[in-house]
Amino acid sequence: MAELIVPGPVESALDPPYLFPDYRSTTLRSPSRALVMPPAGLTELTGPRFGEGDVRDSDADLTAHGTGEPIGERIIVHGRVTDSEGRPVRNTLLEVWQANSAGRYIHQVDQHPAPLDPNFVGAGRCLSDDDGHYRFVSIKPGPYPWKNHTNAWRPAHIHFSLFGRAFTQRLVTQMYFPGDPLFGQDPIYNAIPDEARDRTISRFSLERSQDNWALAFEWNIVLRGREQTPFETEDDGDVA
Numbered sequence: 001m002a003e004l005i006v007p008g009p010v011e012s013a014l015d016p017p018y019l020f021p022d023y024r025s026t027t028l029r030s031p032s033r034a035l036v037m038p039p040a041g042l043t044e045l046t047g048p049r050f051g052e053g054d055v056r057d058s059d060a061d062l063t064a065h066g067t068g069e070p071i072g073e074r075i076i077v078h079g080r081v082t083d084s085e086g087r088p089v090r091n092t093l094l095e096v097w098q099a100n101s102a103g104r105y106i107h108q109v110d111q112h113p114a115p116l117d118p119n120f121v122g123a124g125r126c127l128s129d130d131d132g133h134y135r136f137v138s139i140k141p142g143p144y145p146w147k148n149h150t151n152a153w154r155p156a157h158i159h160f161s162l163f164g165r166a167f168t169q170r171l172v173t174q175m176y177f178p179g180d181p182l183f184g185q186d187p188i189y190n191a192i193p194d195e196a197r198d199r200t201i202s203r204f205s206l207e208r209s210q211d212n213w214a215l216a217f218e219w220n221i222v223l224r225g226r227e228q229t230p231f232e233t234e235d236d237g238d239v240a
């Protein structure tokens, strides 16, 4: 069973703050008063959660759900989920969602004039194995514009969610790609404290790339401690 840590009412110093004025929507949604953590009841702690029987191997291949291959650069995204002591976090549900290679989500809010891909839904999931490893096959997402400021573009990224022992135990973050020229102007990326920002960037992995088939990117996720991966304070439901 995964020993996922539940984020508390106090932000970690390594997470982006609730309020980051350059990221405009945080000025509306950030709390103005101290948060109160409601006690977790029996329902929250014992409610249904995904288990091994609910997750199919094909769920981890985001390229396999159309009638043909999606357009774009095929990638392998893999890594390991560990706790603060470097111990593997086993059997935890990882979910991902992302834009297609043209930078478009299948989402009614996303009206960016870029094409949808009938062979790419942009969502997948898998369980970490006994050593905490996970692996997805996907298409490299494209950057996309958003309305935060003039000429605002999100760097290419994949959203990640990790569930713990109950649906109320959830951590959400984003993985980026190395060398993206859009980092400097992105307030979501720059809201992450300096010392932890690089932890959201994956590493190109030639050794895990597959000849004549796909490039690989490695991204390890640390749940807490000095090496903790920055997590978003909430999933605001938008497509940024």
Ligand SMILES: [Fe+2]
Pocket (backbone or CB within 6 Å): 098, 099, 154, 157, 159, 239, 240
């Ligand atoms: Fe996004």
